Amino acid sequence: MKAINKIYVNGEFITPHGTEVIDLISPVTNRKTGEVRLGDEVDTQNAVSAAKEAFKTFSKTTKEERIRYLEKLHSVISGRAKDLTDIMVEEYGGTFQFSSMVTQNMLSDINAMIDTLKAFEFVQAVGSSKVYLQPVGVVGIIIPWNMSNGFIVTKLSTAIAAGCTAVVKPSEMSVQQTEIMAECFHAAGLPKGVINFVNGLGDVVGAEITRNPGISKIAFTGSTAVGKIIAKGAVDSMKRVTLELGGKSPNIILDDANLEEAIPTALLAAYLNSGQACAAGTRLLVPESKLEEVNAIAKAAVANQIKVGDPKDSDTIVGPMVSKKQFERVENYIRIGLEEGATLLTGGEGKPKGLEDGNYVQATIFTNVKNNMRIAQEEIFGPVLVIIPYKNDDDAVAIANDTTYGLHAYIFSGDKERAYRMASRLDAGRICINGLSHDSKAPFGGFKQSGVGREYGIFGLEEYLEPKAILG
Numbered sequence: 302m303k304a305i306n307k308i309y310v311n312g313e314f315i316t317p318h319g320t321e322v323i324d325l326i327s328p329v330t331n332r333k334t335g336e337v338r339l340g341d342e343v344d345t346q347n348a349v350s351a352a353k354e355a356f357k358t359f360s361k362t363t364k365e366e367r368i369r370y371l372e373k374l375h376s377v378i379s380g381r382a383k384d385l386t387d388i389m390v391e392e393y394g395g396t397f398q399f400s401s402m403v404t405q406n407m408l409s410d411i412n413a414m415i416d417t418l419k420a421f422e423f424v425q426a427v428g429s430s431k432v433y434l435q436p437v438g439v440v441g442i443i444i445p446w447n448m449s450n451g452f453i454v455t456k457l458s459t460a461i462a463a464g465c466t467a468v469v470k471p472s473e474m475s476v477q478q479t480e481i482m483a484e485c486f487h488a489a490g491l492p493k494g495v496i497n498f499v500n501g502l503g504d505v506v507g508a509e510i511t512r513n514p515g516i517s518k519i520a521f522t523g524s525t526a527v528g529k530i531i532a533k534g535a536v537d538s539m540k541r542v543t544l545e546l547g548g549k550s551p552n553i554i555l556d557d558a559n560l561e562e563a564i565p566t567a568l569l570a571a572y573l574n575s576g577q578a579c580a581a582g583t584r585l586l587v588p589e590s591k592l593e594e595v596n597a598i599a600k601a602a603v604a605n606q607i608k609v610g611d612p613k614d615s616d617t618i619v620g621p622m623v624s625k626k627q628f629e630r631v632e633n634y635i636r637i638g639l640e641e642g643a644t645l646l647t648g649g650e651g652k653p654k655g656l657e658d659g660n661y662v663q664a665t666i667f668t669n670v671k672n673n674m675r676i677a678q679e680e681i682f683g684p685v686l687v688i689i690p691y692k693n694d695d696d697a698v699a700i701a702n703d704t705t706y707g708l709h710a711y712i713f714s715g716d717k718e719r720a721y722r723m724a725s726r727l728d729a730g731r732i733c734i735n736g737l738s739h740d741s742k743a744p745f746g747g748f749k750q751s752g753v754g755r756e757y758g759i760f761g762l763e764e765y766l767e768p769k770a771i772l773g
């Protein structure tokens with residue numbers, strides 16, 4: 302049995318003041334694997350005090366010093382890459398394929414922030430004035446369970462680049478991943494108090510971060526519902542807020558796309574992180590005239606290329622859902638899809654054969670879906686793809702934008718120029734053309750209810766800085 306009974310405050314691993322203990326449960330077996338002792342409001346306040354104290358000197362460090370910390374962090378994380386990947390697989394059932402990619406992305410994200418910092422001017426001439434870009438202060442970082450350490454690295458490397466200090470509250474379902482990440486930050490030799498990690502519940506530690514006046518900014522990744530609670534609470538002390546929220550991303554297959562290539566790739570976009578990804582391409586928009594052909598290719602691809610199974614296996618695409626609750630939620634949406642009259646193309650309710658012990662959902666596709674159905678509008682956060690037919694390009698754009706979200710989109714076309722023209726008409730923070738890709742320097746974030754603000758590169762860095770103009 303594992304016992305996670307420390308938090309990381311002011312440069313030390315300490316026993317929390319909080320006494321609540323919750324179980325760690327394996328998503329593969331649903332058996333208890335250990336316990337975690339959670340932090341509380343007092344722990345959060347102590348962490349904020351440490352970060353405030355550290356800010357006095359860390360905010361004055363030079364660009365070169367911060368670059369050295371980031372380089373050290375990169376080297377430490379590189380050395381623990383295997384541990385970081387393995388614990389994702391073990392703790393929440395992230396597939397080995399996805400988890401390995403996340404670990405590699407963490408390293409490229411740090412490198413990208415080092416490059417951004419090298420090129421960034423903290424004093425800029427604007428008009429006849431000088432503008433100083435000053436670190437915003439102590440940042441409260443609140444994180445979901447679905448790619449926990451990836452988000453921590455993105456946000457903390459930006460905070461360090463800006464000269465901010467931070468208190469991180471990871472999800473209570475990511476404490477084992479966090480423990481290794483806290484060890485990495487400790488080994489990177491940052492001054493005490495610069496980075497603090499407090500495990501705890503959202504309505505305890507998260508709520509204290511939201512209201513604590515010592516925190517100047519909140520960087521949140523999570524659901525739109527919780528993002529709204531945080532934004533409302535943060536306004537009392539006028540905290541700056543960046544919110545990375547949910548999505549229901551469209552994937553538009555244009556009529557000149559090579560379907561044999563595009564459709565299997567589209568399934569990978571839909572089933573990214575077992576479907577538990579904000580950026581998953583879960584609405585597949587296909588030309589009406591090609592619907593039957595797409596259905597046939599998609600059904601065959603699920604049967605032949607989408608393995609649902611043990612997340613440790615290197616060829617698994619869909620692992621278990623993080624928890625029993627998440628499993629029930631996804632199953633419920635499959636029932637809703639059937640009730641709404643969508644056609645079940647493959648998958649459906651119930652666990653796949655031989656995987657009854659874990660939180661496994663069948664890789665599921667509904668076809669002939671109307672965009673106003675709940676399964677086309679609401680974020681399911683599981684391996685459920687909906688195929689929606691469209692009449693022409695204008696109709697595809699209208700359907701793609703007919704959502705409260707606007708995080709991500711995908712377009713497949715034989716003509717890149719045409720795909721770019723369509724991209725210019727979509728309301729989404731990121732759009733991938735003819736594949737899945739990540740760019741550690743390009744901005745990431747949402748239109749509409751997918752969020753506020755951007756992460757990565759210069760757009761991300763500026764969110765951690767307060768411009769101060771000096772005139773005359």
Ligand code: NAD
Pocket residue numbers: 443444445446447448470471472473501502503504506507508511522523524525527528530531544545546547548578579680682708747751752
């Ligand atoms: P969640 O919103 O339930 O929880 C996120 C974090 O907020 C957790 O640490 C939780 O403990 C905390 N929290 C909960 N209630 C709180 C409160 N009242 N005050 C302060 N903090 C509180 O999300 P989740 O289930 O952990 O993650 C899945 C969601 O995250 C999905 O909606 C997904 O789309 C979204 N997400 C978005 C992005 C993005 O970059 N846009 C990335 C990953 C996940």
